[in-house]
């Protein structure tokens with residue numbers, strides 16, 4: 149299967165890109181948690197077991213699982229020039245700006261990480277100063293640095309493959325992300341979509357060089373001509389406008405309408421998919437915190453090629469009913485109990501991954517919401533979630549569908 153095809157949130161899932169959490173999680177410390185967007189330090193061994201269970205559950209349901217680290221390793225395998233270019237770019241974005249340190253670190257990686265997958269995983273994990281054999285006696289900065297400092301930060305959020313790039317129909321958006329830590333993640337997407345034989349040639353509707361930030365958790369494919377995007381902590385309105393210009397004028401895209409949902413700017417609601425996800429032709433999970441009046445903007449292609457913007461002051465149910473094309477049911481996280489809703493939304497109770505219409509992957513810990521979904525006729529694929537949930541993302545955040553069958 150080459151290229152990408154994602155024209156809905158619910159079409160039978162055939163191929164998905166994951167990242168198995170690795171040693172990058174071992175480089176989280178209490179002092180760096182906030183900057184690296186974690187709320188606690190996961191126990192890696194259990195996080196990996198939970199993630200393996202997630203991947204296996206998807207395979208058991210007919211989904212091909214491919215790993216980001218393998219795709220990136222394929223790209224640099226047997227291509228010394230690209231490998232070297234990748235290392236240099238990665239070093240620059242890891243905040244290494246002097247020729248001396250570029251040379252030292254590049255040589256260190258080549259000497260110790262000749263295998264392409266080991267190299268890719270090392271770039272995700274980060275580098276400690278004390279791993280390097282360096283004469284620290286001849287520069288002031290080297291002498292004052294603590295030997296345990298990280299020379300290159302880890303990228304612990306990589307297992308949330310939903311966010312650095314996103315599939316839109318037969319194309320992809322490669323993102324500029326909100327935070328310094330996550331913005332480095334989009335490099336892997338750029339290299340894969342520019343070079344990997346399975347993905348090269350995919351139309352790219354947004355680039356990481358754009359000025360405005362946007363993240364995949366905010367992008368929902370409603371159908372082959374309507375896209376929903378959150379205006380959130382992570383996605384700026386200017387990014388949506390830029391994407392609309394690109395997508396409406398690219399004849400390879402069938403999207404003619406973008407709905408921009410203005411959601412509260414908070415960590416609990418960081419992306420649109422933390423407050424609602426589609427789970428069946430006519431059903432969505434929803435966090436009750438965003439029920440009531442919601443400001444949504446409809447962006448369409450104007451006659452002169454400009455983007456037309458119309459404000460829709462309506463409730464979520466009416467808006468979704470109109471654009472989905474049939475009455476929809478909003479199933480509340482927490483089943484109507486405010487405390488359960490807040491607790492389970494914090495642990496991604498509304499962040500489900502749809503495997504086929506009516507069949508969804510959910511975190512085990514959200515038992516109030518899961519019970520409610522089950523009683524409403526949903527088939528649940530339940531996965532363990534004690535450690536994975538400490539990164540504040542659920543099954544949708546941890547997966548980037550590359551192929552869904554058309555409905």
Ligand SMILES: NC(=O)NCCC[C@H](N)C(=O)O
Pocket residue numbers: 185186305308310311330364365366418419421422539540541542544545
């Ligand atoms: N789509 C999502 O909601 N992804 C979850 C990302 C969690 C990650 N710790 C972050 O703050 O970016």
